[in-house]
Amino acid sequence: MEYIYCLLFFTFGAIFGSFYNVVGLRGPKNETFINDRSYCPRCKKTLSWYELMPIMSYFIQFGKCRYCGERISPVYPIIEALTGCLFLFSYMQIGFDWELVIALMLVSMLMIILVSDIHYMIIQNNVLRFFLPFFIIMRFISPLDPWWSPIVGSLIAIALLALIIIISRGGMGAGDMKLFGVLGIVLGLQNVLLAFFLACLLGAVVGIALMALKIVERKQPIPFGPYIVAGALLSYFYGEEMIHWYMQLFYINC
Ligand SMILES: [Zn+2]
Incomplete structure (x- = not known):
């Protein structure tokens, strides 16, 4: 059972990680990321499901867009793998506790910040504003x-x-x-x-x-x-x- 939880935390981490890539990349440019499908930044081709699998799709495509050959930044699979590992690590360190919620939110906020800081050297105000109330409430609970x-x-x-x-x-x-x-x-x-x-x-x-x-x-x-x-x-x-x-x-x- 323990292994299943570990696998789940890693998988969810990697999936969330690919979302944080998008938030970190598009947020500072005021692009939407809720309803928009992912696309190649050069040829604007919308990506199909197997090109959106966290971590693996990067290797399936040999790090390039299948349509225009544009190199895909290795930041994507790195953030996905890192988020997966940190979600898993948080679970292993803390277990099922309210503190785990804080740990997962902390990892999430930091991954989004990492992406925007690597690409644009900015820390998004609205990301901090989004997470701050959760942390304040959670510090009352834990x-x-x-x-x-x-x-x-x-x-x-x-x-x-x-x-x-x-x-x-x-x-x-x-x-x-x-x-x-x-x-x-x-x-x-x-x-x-x-x-x-x-x-x-x-x-x-x-x-x-x-x-x-x-x-x-x-x-x-x-x-x-x-x-x-x-x-x-x-x-x-x-x-x-x-x-x-x-x-x-x-x-x-x-
Ligand atoms: Zn392309």
Whole structure:
């Protein structure tokens, strides 16, 4: 029975993932995505059902449109597989609990943000506005300890990012700040600060590596979204352990 649930969570994740690709891609261009069938962005040919199967269709078509030969972005199958894996992972970590609803919504929001940030380097306001009320309601049903942690976490995260935006004069965007405000509700004070720290650390490490390998220029702007997504997920699932481990390290070294 357990295997069936695992398979279900992965499959639903992959199906939702292909929807998040569309929301992340079309949302910023104000295109509709509810009634519209998927189409090739170059030849506008509507895709048939077997070209819409998550993950597999990319490989069936060898990563190209069957009609015009346009290369399909590997971002599609990657997001589908990633969403599938994260839905499965959330279920395995949490099981059937109200917190699982929060985990699945968090993964969903972050995947949409990842898609728009990779393609356009923007974080959509309406995506944050859509998820925020759900997170607030869900934190009443599945509260953190202490109960005020989400409120304080959200406010401090916004204040911290606002300060960085002022000091760095545009090194980070208002979108990043609003995203951290929403993440504060989900993660609580301690973990939202950890998420920010991890995002900066990952961004710095990958940024320096890319510059060293001459893949990107020093002045070239790099989207910060993927690091926020990684930092938030690591902090959500492993925050307690990481902070505990760090404290222990500190205690022994004193
Ligand atoms: Zn085409």
